[in-house]
Amino acid sequence: MASFYNNRFLIVFLSVVFIFSSCKDEENVAEQPKKEKIEYEIYRPSEMANFxxxxxxxxxxxxxxIIKGETPVIMPLDLMKLHSAEMSNGHARTPVWNSFVNVFIEAQQSVADTLSNVELRARYNDAINNCLACHKTECTGPIPKIKKLLIQ
Ligand code: HEC
Structure with a gap:
């Protein structure tokens, strides 16, 4: 019997809490969209970050x-996205970016260029060093991660 009353009390209590909190939500309706927008901007990676x-x-x-001795023959990425992708706040196509981007695109494309006379491993490391060259000033956070891509 005691537990029946306890449960009933709990149900009534929870309903009151629920009704109370729904009212509270309604009061906050005007503020909510602003809050959601801020979270959206913080947590959504930019098109450039995804790329x-x-x-x-x-x-x-x-x-x-390359380590397995295979020869890459396709470059499936649309590197022209580097020229068009929207960047996150605080990043832009600075003069430094512009000075590095085309050199990088060429280096990345040459890795899958089966007609190249340059050794594959050297072409690959050259592409990665071009990632690093731009990152040194434009976005330093991922540098340790990118360095691990180099083939020693
Ligand atoms: C021309 C300059 C440039 C080149 C070249 C470049 N990056 Fe970036 N990278 C950036 C910038 C700027 C950002 C920040 C983009 C943003 O947040 O919108 C970034 C962001 C990143 C991020 C973090 C993405 C995230 O989740 O926030 C990684 C990882 C990354 N780059 C790896 C690379 C690799 C690997 C290469 C080479 C294959 C490379 N980058 C080439 C400038 C460059």
Missing amino acids: MNAMYAYNVQLKQQ
């Missing part, structure tokens, strides 16, 4: 292929 991560993943796979 950088795709380039990272591609190069992880290239490194494995």
Whole structure:
């Protein structure tokens, strides 16, 4: 019997809490969209950040292929996205960015260039060093991660 009353009390109590909190939500309706927008901006990676991560993943796979002695023949990324992708707050196509981006694109493309006379490993490390060259000033955080891509 005691537990029946306890449960009933609990249900009534929770309903009151629920009704109370729904009212509270309604009171906050005007503030909510602003809050959601801020979270959206903080947690959503930019188009450029997504593309950088795709380039990272591609190069992880290239490194494995090269170490196994395989010859990469395709470059599946649309590197022109580097010229168009929207960047996150605080990043922009600075003069430094512009001075590095095309050199990098050429270096990355040459890794899968089967007609090149330059040794594959050297071409690959050259592409990674071009990632690093731009990152030294434009986005220093991922440098340790990018350095691990180099084939020693
Ligand atoms: C021309 C300059 C430049 C080159 C070249 C470059 N990056 Fe970036 N990278 C940036 C900038 C700027 C950002 C920050 C982008 C943003 O947050 O919108 C970034 C961000 C990143 C990030 C973090 C993404 C995230 O989740 O926030 C990684 C990882 C990364 N780059 C890896 C690489 C790799 C690997 C290469 C070479 C294959 C490379 N980058 C080439 C400038 C460059």
